[in-house]
Amino acid sequence: MVTKQFRFKVGFIGAGNMAQAICQSLINDAFYKPMQIAAFDLSEDRRTYFHNQFGIYISKNNVELADHAQTILLAVKPQVMPAVLEEIKPVIGPGQTIISIAAGISTGFIESTLNRSVPVIRVMPNTPMMVGAGTIALAAGQYAGRDHLNFAKTLFAPSGVVLCVEEHLIDAVTAISGSGPAYFFYLIEAMIQAGIDMGLSAENARTLACNTALGAAKMVTTLEDSPAELRRKVTSPAGTTEAAIKVLDQNKVQQHFIQAINAAAIRSKELGK
Template sequence: MNFTEKGIGFIGAGNMASALIKGIIASSLFNHDMIKASDSNPEKIRALSNSYKVEGILSNRELCNACNIIVLSIKPQVMAMVLEEIKGAINKNHLVISIAAGIRINAIETILGADVPVIRVMPNTPALVQMGVSAIAAGGAVNVDHLNIALDILKAVGNVFTVDEAMMDAVTAVSGSGPGFVFRLMECIVEAAQKQGFDQETAKNMVINTFLGAAMLAQKTATPLSELRKMVTSPGGTTEAGLKYMDENKIGDILEGMIEAAKKRSVELGKKE
């Protein structure tokens, strides 16, 4: 069966659904007339329809009957309720892709059926500008065709990694929550720059472009991160002084604890499913 022939449906019309729809239309993976979306908020459906000319559907079950690829782009707190609603409309001929944080594959399979192909995805918000990082894990009924379709959908909004589901809590902590951590670091450096006399806008632009340039340099060279750091660090220089202060204040321990705290919370959310 061609799993793309009936199109793709999004249950949940929030920011991540919008990012994915934008990406798959831009990549010509699906035409806009093959994309449908449902949401409990009619305003969100209307906004998606206006932006991307996709069909809005008020009923989740109707959407499942109309599409054979279903993306669950909903909050973890409402997942069980939505699954109970659609379970009679989902079968082994569907592909279900969940981007709900913390929801295990077996929790979805328990309600929809073990023969339903389920793929769990952890995306992140830079997908909104097609620069996302997504990790995917496959359920027991997923075959190579299912996996390739999911990879194509996620590649439309950035980079994709295939992982064992056991790694998903760590993925959530590193790349899922990662943009929030980076933004907080950027905020702090902007505030520090303002204390040195820069106005807010200049400080913000300096920091954003410094992070962007450093990331691009790391991406485009095969040089280890430690070596890139050393390239900027002259003995007795300003960078060395700043790095010494960071190390004396145990920046490594702080960041390790940050990742551990985020991972722990992801595990806790999974237990509440």
């Protein structure tokens, strides 16, 4: 069988913020030239932005894109995924790979909807990809081999840390790292507001909170101590940190955080039904 020659190396169906981060890294790291990339989005504003920002080809519709891209990156909302898959189904064929970043959508669902033995890689990225500091988890479908996984690793490596997991763990990944940046933003919001309430300027409160978060992240990722041990070292008996931790413990903040993360995992499962 003669393998089809594809006009584009990768095509983005959906041109939102995550697709933007991925496209930006591909071009910045010279992984692909702009002429090798295509995109389509229902939003005219997003199509215009991608064309002007990256100089890539903007397809006329999803079908044209899927027909001419060797790797199709599905970056649409989970709710519209079934319709998109039905739309592109007639043009999917040998030599193509599907990569999906849609939360809750399994590789099995994509494979069965397309009704093709097409390699599918499910990806859970997070928004720090936009600054090259993402955490990206990959899971292979039944037709995806080691070569497809290695390709996906290479594709996402410029955007952050990449790891492979079994697909049944993707919902946990979604809850921890996919939604995770929002948890830290939530905490930083609270720290900033506390600083303002105590008389600091908004600018100084933001600087203190953000740089403290950055420093703590560097410590926990570079030092051998566990997070619990690092916390213990800064929590002097009868000191200011201990006073704060006591309030957090009294209000069961750690337990509530675990409950919140579990809720995110449950919602991820629900999105796939």
